[in-house]
Amino acid sequence: LDAWLKEICLQWKENLLTDLENEVALFLTSTEAGAPSSSFSPYDCSSMIGEAVAGKSRAVKYGKFYEIEIGMDVDEAKTPHKQKSLSLIETGTPMSISKSEGKSVIKKNSRYVPLDSYKMVCVIGKGSFGKVLIACRSSNNLNFYSPKKNNKSTSEPVAIKVLSIAEMISRKQATRVDVERQCLEKAESPFIVSLHGAYRTNTHLYFVQDYCAAGELYFHLERNGYFSNKLSRFYAAECVLALEHLHSLGIVYRDLKPENIMLDVNGHIKLVDFGLAKLGVYDVASGTKSFVGTTEYLSPEMINKRGHGLAVDWWALGMVLYEMLAGLPPWYSEDKQEVMNGVLHSPLKFTSKISNPARNLLSGLLQRIPQRRLGSQRGAAEIKEDQYFASINWAYLANKRIKPPFIPKLGNSCDTSYFDDSFTSLCTKINEKVTREEEKLIQQSLHLFQGFQYSNIS
Structure with missing residues (x-):
């Protein structure tokens, strides 16, 4: 069967895979009599379909189409009347396996790689x-x-x-x-x-x-101690765009810190590790109540366990920007309880390294009441308009048309x-x-x- 196919397109139905305990059938049909059919576990079936996309596995050509049916049991699949439900997919359109919110879907213009x-x-x-x-x-x-x-x-x-x-x-x-x-x-x-x-x-x-x-932002902070105003502003601005995109999808990140901000080969940032993220959050101060995150970057509402929303990410942005400019987050201590007490009660103090425009922005981001925090009224637009980012062309930045101040040196x-x-x-x-x-x-x-x-x- 492997020789039957080099290129294949598959249409995945919403009910593609049943529970992992059940079996599904991969029914193969062709113009020739006696086309084979087999029964596989869902995991095997998923792997087989993936291999088929890569041109390594089973499907049967029918003219210029391939016919594949997923989700039937073997006896049902052999019934001639069920042929009408087979999807005829014209060859040549790359597609691949995906899953979204419990449903199997297709990603266009892509292919499966085992x-x-x-x-x-x-x-x-x-x-x-x-x-x-x-x-x-x-x-x-x-x-x-x-x-x-x-x-x-x-x-x-x-x-x-x-x-x-x-x-x-x-x-x-x-x-x-x-x-x-x-x-x-x-x-x-x-x-x-x-x-x-x-x-x-x-x-x-x-x-x-x-x-x-180019590794974690944390790696570079440790090596350099702190960053220049220009470099800090650049990284913070790209973080603003990343968070803005997540918030537009109803995702609160909840884990912004230097260890989760990576630098690519050209010196641009990429956020990683979404294990603490929460879906379906659109309010600035409510939507979830779980206590998660890294102590140094926790917002007051997270510490108080009264519920939180998107505004926790703007607080974390303020903590990261402060750390980039000063070398350590505000209220830093090796004692976690002291850190949380500082976040809740101690005044925000600035070192001489931090400029006045940066102080104004940080004061807005590190506002203890989430509804008053910068970004809580009009989202990222408020932060983009802040004087600290006056030199940033946001359209250019979004398209990576601004050269990063630091270019990694890689062999x-x-x-x-x-x-x-x-x-x-x-x-x-x-x-x-x-x-x-x-x-x-x-x-x-x-x-x-x-x-x-x-x-x-x-």
Whole structure:
């Protein structure tokens, strides 16, 4: 069957995949009698369709169309009368697998790339649930470079975030993983990391995202101590555009901090890590009540646990801008309780490094009452109009027509000079072994990751 198809287009119905415990049928039909039909688990079916998009698997040509039906049981699929429900898709239009709010949908002008097409190159980050690696597509011969050397890659690198399913479930983080995938699927901004694919194996979840070769903003702050007014303004302005886009989608980010602001190869910012984001929030001061985030960047309303909304992101922007200009956030302490007490009660003080226009902006962003906070009346428009950003041409900035003040110096596309050696020295191998207890936990929770797979590669 593999030889039957090199190029295929698929139309996915809203009810494509049933519960993971059930079986679905992939019914293949052709003009020839006795066309095969088979029954697969939904996960196998999803993988097979993905391979079909890549030209590696099963479909049957019918004239200049391909006929495919998903969701029937085998007996029903064999019924001739059901042929009328088959979708005839003209070849030549690239499409790929996706999922949105529990429904399977299609991403146009893109194609499916199987997970095993990627070769893991180097670890660039590690956390409680897994790690982040650089990867390149193995269809190109990748035995050609060391990330530290000045040689050219024939494949554009990506970052792959690998999460342990057992860890996510045991720590009750499964829902947040799905929220992150939904946020990344919805967001389309040059200042937010793009999601190229989401995959699930028996033990891990994989997010394939943009690789930001210049590392975290935090890395550069640590190295330099603080930033110039010009550089701080540039990064803050791009953050404003990223947050404006998220808020227009009803997404409150809730985790703006230097560790989650990445720099790409050209020096532009991209926000990453949407595990704490919340969908369906449109009010500035209400919409959600969960207590999440990093202590130094928590807003007063978050600390008070009285409910919060989009305004928490403008507070965090003020904290990050202050840190870029001064080297530390206001009210900083190693004692978390002292930090929260400062946020709630202590006056905002400025160092001599911070200019008057910056002080005025920070005073507006770090207003303790969310309804009075800059950005709470007219959103990002208020912040864009502030005197501190008077030199910014926002239309040019949105189209990346303003040259970043800092241009990263990279030897090649997989250079890891801007990542900590404690990460890059780690083994790239993903441990697929699990204990019996972990395996049982995973099997009991498969429904949490129904339809997780996603592809959006042009």
